[in-house]
Amino acid sequence: MRRPSIRRAAAWLLLSISGCAPTAIPPAESATTPRPSVDIDRDQITQVSVINALMLGQYDGQLPIADLHQYGDFGVGTLDHLDGELIVLDGKAYQVRGDGAVLQVDPARSTPFVVITPFDQDGTFPCPKVDSLSALDAHLATALPQQNNFVAIRIEARVASITMRSVPRQEPPYRPLSEVAKGQSVWTRQKVSGTFIGIRSPSWVDGLNVPGTHWHFLSNDHTIGGHVLDCQIGEGQGQVRYDVCGDWHLKLSESTQFNALDIGRDLRRDLKRVESSRGPADESENAK
């Protein structure tokens, strides 16, 4: 059973005060070498809850935003009450609200679902010219053949066009995500410079995470962001950086409510619609 997390925090505090914390790393300002302040295995990708719990309407926060830094500086997820898209970039947490506004997240908020890792670059290469998000994913499947590992993918790019969405805050009793997503906002922006925050999961994570790459985007000026539905990137307009993660850590609730969920239910069709649909037109496309 889960013990209060105070122990770890207290141990860390004690180490800091006593001045003998060999793993303490000062906050980095560099965009390429940010480091979280707790010594987890840097090859670890941490996930709060499982995607099917979110699909089934479990939108109550499980992990405080204030604790996110313990698990990494790079990730994607959502906020309590399904209050928009969550982006963690260079150790800072951003919320893209349902209306598209981008805000830094209050540390007092929490997340019901996030996937996060310390981004330690394993390699980099130029982003190819792509006419769609699926073309980008296809290129990366070849360029990064680690199909059974998790891969954090960071692309700094100037996009010709990008289509994003976010979802409106919900209040209990919560409806399933497939219902809520029908009310999502979708918008397209041209000629934006920013960063793609991608977490690619192996195909065998069905029900637990999103198979394939879960992409969020944040513009350099932090005014534009969201869950990416499509994009176009021109020749020489981006750089891919990646981090292969061998350790997958799932933090599961031990509540009676969580244990009552039918996690094993096949929600793949609903999930695909939630993750990649632009709206009713697309859905009829999928239904064909």
Next chain:
Amino acid sequence: MRRPSIRRAAAWLLLSISGCAPTAIPPAESATTPRPSVDIDRDQITQVSVINALMLGQYDGQLPIADLHQYGDFGVGTLDHLDGELIVLDGKAYQVRGDGAVLQVDPARSTPFVVITPFDQDGTFPCPKVDSLSALDAHLATALPQQNNFVAIRIEARVASITMRSVPRQEPPYRPLSEVAKGQSVWTRQKVSGTFIGIRSPSWVDGLNVPGTHWHFLSNDHTIGGHVLDCQIGEGQGQVRYDVCGDWHLKLSESTQFNALDIGRDLRRDLKRVESSRGPADESENAK
């Protein structure tokens, strides 16, 4: 990508030497409160590799036995070369060879698959009278309804009868586990006092772990052990102790070989045969 684990070991060493390790816990002799020597989250259950990789013949060791104590003191698995059944009890690692002999494991050996946790008792109750392993599992499904959490289950019991198996050491090129298991040894013993080491996984771990409870057994005198296929326990002859684990940590290889595996393949039928079959007679039973 995985960094050498030296950093963590060095940090620990430094903490120990400098005498300011707030989390250092002296080795416990008590059977009910053993504690591993590294401060992982004590609610974490750690798994090396995934069961489908083992099913597909990945028997090369991934984690040294010497490092097991970092992840817990209680668990089940196998040795490199699929060299028998691995039992971790009270922080000590035991091998049950294919011929049934029980040995303490050389720390220089390694494991291709293990599931291990610090056993922190959350509760205890008397073991009911059961005429079969499936009756025991059915009882525990009711007594421990946490269907979406991992549960470590420790039963100290005097069994009326217990049927176990182990598998013979393999040499490369490795055959799939479903083939190897046909050559398993099966034996039954009466009136033995010992400990059941059980890890119960949620039903949705298909392909990644063994859904249901993976049971190993070790007699009190350490002469009898193995993977449990069946048992009978009389009235008042055992005590169940359990530990609900909310954090599931998978350590995956980042090798090209691992990444080439078709982990998502449906091997459920093969796995069921490997985990619970007593031999050819049982298999024809299953085939009906």
